[in-house]
Amino acid sequence: MDNNNPLSPHIQIYRWHISSLVSISHRITGIVNITAITIICFWIFSLLLGESSYELTKIFLQSIFGKFIIICLTWSFSFQVLSEIRHLAMDLGYGFELKTTKITGLLVIFGSIFFTILFYLLGRNFI
């Protein structure tokens, strides 16, 4: 086959649906989470260096931008956990019907938003 032939368009034209969206988000949140966990470890490690370095991170996290990041992380952890449960069920061979994948996918998306709000309210002592 002549290698100069063009490659047909793929991700540029392919329509997204719930399952593909959840799948790619699962990977992205996975990367975000592992990075976040690493940074949190460094933050805890910084405690050893004394109170001032701890305070620095605390001030950052209490800023609006810091709070935004915390909320985002709450979402990405919620998403990852729910999506992982979905994947576990799939590994057992359940939930492969098109309708089921759509429903479970939507559950993951809305569930993650629900848990983010729930954790926010719990964290702010509103509940």
Place this chain on the structure above:
Amino acid sequence: MVQINLPKNSEVKKGIYYKDKTGSKNIRKVNVYRWDPSLGENPRVDSYEVDMDNCPSKVLDVLNKIKNEIDPSLAYRRSCAHGVCGSCAMNMDGKNGLACTKPHSEIDGDINIYPLPHLKVKKDLIGDLSGLYKQYESIEPWLKTNQKVETTEILQTKEDRVKLDGAYECIMCACCSTSCPSYWWNGDKYLGPAVLLQAYRWIVDSRDDEKKERLKKVADELKLYRCHTIMNCTSACPKGLNPAKAIAELKKMLATN
């Protein structure tokens, strides 16, 4: 390797606009991917205004109408027009399917038609599937039996026969494999849903005696485990089969055996 952008020679340019000449009031715009190997240019998307009053119901009919009445240079594969041969597999409205079974009334707005994704284009809507066929050959899709007598049938119970339902109906149109992002990025190693469904079909066949060898053959991180249950395959399958579930069953067999 994950490559999001198309290579330079594959970038799609704007093409020719064919205005309607019939004077019909019921016009639909059909955008079709075009590439002619003899021109040495980049691919382009041509737009055709098609008179829908005199057009039957399927996307293949639209293409036939374009080829017969507007632009005879358009190339695409088709044969049975009844969803059996799998020749007219293409990407319509962002989703793979058979043009002969996809009603154009299901598509909103312009009808966008592309070849099956991430294939080397031979001409217009014809993609090169030789890589997939080679992979299909690699799973040895024929019966292997230790039975010495060749004059009698190999009997199968009804229960064993039922296991083949949902696998034997596959027409190898490649809609599923070319819809799979994993197959796009790792098509040289990952077998893809179509071939894995066929691998599964021979593994669960009670008449076949090489189940273990077959399983061992697909038990490879890249051959099988590149499936991340994206489910594009199942949602694309024009025959309503479920390759994703077959792959999950294969994984399960390997985990429990």
